[in-house]
Amino acid sequence: MRDLVDDLLAWSGEGRRFAVASVVGVSGSAPREPGAALAVAEDGTAVGSVSGGCVEGAVYELCLRSLEEDRPLLQTFGYSDDEGFAVGLTCGGIIEILVWPNTAExxxxxxxxxxxxxxxxxxxxxxxxxxxxxxxxxxxxxxxxxxxxxxxxxxxxxxxxxxxxxxxxxxxxxxxxxxxxxxxxxxxAPPPRLLVFGAIDFAAALTRAGRFLGYHVTVCDARPVFATRRRFPDAHEVVVDWPHRYLERAPVDARTAIAVLTHDPKFDIPLLERALRTEAGYVGAMGSRRTHDERSRRLREAGLTEAELSRLRSPIGLDLGARTPEEVAVSIAAELVATRRGGTCHPLASTSGPIHALTR
Incomplete structure (x- = not known):
C-alpha cells in the first residue's frame, strides 16, 4: 500500500470514490504477498497490483462491483478454481483478495x-x-x-x-x-536499519548488499579520510564519529542489524559492549577465530554476561568459503536473511516440506 499512498491521498482530496483490493492470504506459489494492493477509482483509473498480472483483470472488475454495491467483497483465486485458471493464475498457488469500497472513513x-x-x-x-x-x-x-x-x-x-x-x-x-x-x-513500518561500522572495502560491498535487501544503511567510522560519500555511494548515511558514541544516539530496535567490520580493539570493544546490550536483532563482528577469542575475553572483562556474549555472531557471516569483499558481503547478507526469516541455512535440496514457512 505504501507505493499507492500519493495517488490515494490525491483521490481522497478530490473527493473521488475508489475501492482498494488487497491480498489477504496466499498459499503455494502465489505471485504476491499479503498486503499487495490494487486501487480502482470510480472513473476506472487503476494503480498498483495484486498478482503481477495473473488475476488483475478479474480483481479490477471486483473493485468496480464493490463500488457499485458499496460493500466489501472477498474472493479466492486458485489453480484448481475454474475461474482462477481462466484469469491466468496457473502458478499453482492460491490468493485470497479483499476488496474494500468505503475508503472515505x-x-x-x-x-x-x-x-x-x-x-x-x-x-x-x-x-x-x-x-x-x-x-x-x-x-x-x-x-x-x-x-x-x-x-x-x-x-x-x-x-x-x-x-x-x-x-x-x-x-x-x-x-x-x-x-x-x-x-x-x-x-x-519503516525499513529495518543496517549499521555498518568500519569504512573498509568489505563495508562498501556490504552496503550495496544491504540496500539491495531493503535496509536503511548507515556507515560509521571515526576516520574522516575513509568515511566519505564518494567511497560509499550506496549508503543512506555516512557518519564520521566514534562508533560507540554514534551507537548511543542511533535508533535501534529488534529489526536493526549491526555489522562491526573494524576488527580493531579500540573501536570494537566499546562498540560491542553497547551493541550487545541493545535490542538489535543481529550483531556480528568480523575477525579470525583468534580475534574472536581475544575479543570475547575483553568483553567479559568489560562486564558482559555469557547470555549477552551468546548474541554475538563472530566470525561474521555464513560459511560460503567467501574471500573477496563481495563474497563476504553475500555471506553476511545470507546470515541476515536467515536470522530475520528463521532459515535453517541448509541447502533446499537437502530439506523437505514447504520452502517458505507460514509464520516467517
Whole structure:
C-alpha cells in the first residue's frame, strides 16, 4: 500500500470514490504477498497490483462491483478454481483478495496520512461476511487508534491483536474473539536499519548488499579520510564519529542489524559492549577465530554476561568459503536473511516440506 499512498491521498482530496483490493492470504506459489494492493477509482483509473498480472483483470472488475454495491467483497483465486485458471493464475498457488469500497472513513484517511509520514501503522478490517458495514480501525505505534467496529469489546480485541502484529511487522489474517471473527491487519513500518561500522572495502560491498535487501544503511567510522560519500555511494548515511558514541544516539530496535567490520580493539570493544546490550536483532563482528577469542575475553572483562556474549555472531557471516569483499558481503547478507526469516541455512535440496514457512 505504501507505493499507492500519493495517488490515494490525491483521490481522497478530490473527493473521488475508489475501492482498494488487497491480498489477504496466499498459499503455494502465489505471485504476491499479503498486503499487495490494487486501487480502482470510480472513473476506472487503476494503480498498483495484486498478482503481477495473473488475476488483475478479474480483481479490477471486483473493485468496480464493490463500488457499485458499496460493500466489501472477498474472493479466492486458485489453480484448481475454474475461474482462477481462466484469469491466468496457473502458478499453482492460491490468493485470497479483499476488496474494500468505503475508503472515505476517518480510519483509512488516518492510515494513509501515517503512511505518507513514514510512521509505523496498522489497518484492521473485519472480513466478510461478518463485516457488515465496511468499517475499519487504524492503530499507530503510539497506541493512538482511529475508527471503531461499533462494539467496544471487538475494538479492544482488534486493537490488542493489531498492536502485536504491528510490533513484529506482520501482515495477515487473524481470528479474534470466540465467534471465529476474522480480521485482516495490514501493517507498515519503516525499513529495518543496517549499521555498518568500519569504512573498509568489505563495508562498501556490504552496503550495496544491504540496500539491495531493503535496509536503511548507515556507515560509521571515526576516520574522516575513509568515511566519505564518494567511497560509499550506496549508503543512506555516512557518519564520521566514534562508533560507540554514534551507537548511543542511533535508533535501534529488534529489526536493526549491526555489522562491526573494524576488527580493531579500540573501536570494537566499546562498540560491542553497547551493541550487545541493545535490542538489535543481529550483531556480528568480523575477525579470525583468534580475534574472536581475544575479543570475547575483553568483553567479559568489560562486564558482559555469557547470555549477552551468546548474541554475538563472530566470525561474521555464513560459511560460503567467501574471500573477496563481495563474497563476504553475500555471506553476511545470507546470515541476515536467515536470522530475520528463521532459515535453517541448509541447502533446499537437502530439506523437505514447504520452502517458505507460514509464520516467517
Amino acid at each position: 476517518p480510519a483509512f484517511r488516518s492510515y494513509l496520512e501515517a503512511l505518507a509520514a513514514d510512521k509505523p501503522v496498522a489497518l484492521a478490517r473485519i472480513l466478510p461476511p461478518a463485516s457488515g458495514d465496511p468499517s475499519s480501525l487504524t492503530l499507530e505505534a503510539s497506541g493512538e487508534a482511529t475508527g471503531t467496529f461499533g462494539d467496544p469489546g471487538v475494538d479492544r480485541l482488534v486493537t490488542a491483536e493489531a498492536a502485536a502484529m504491528l510490533d513484529t511487522g506482520v501482515t495477515g489474517v487473524r481470528e479474534v474473539g470466540c465467534d471465529g471473527l476474522r480480521m485482516f491487519v495490514q501493517t507498515y
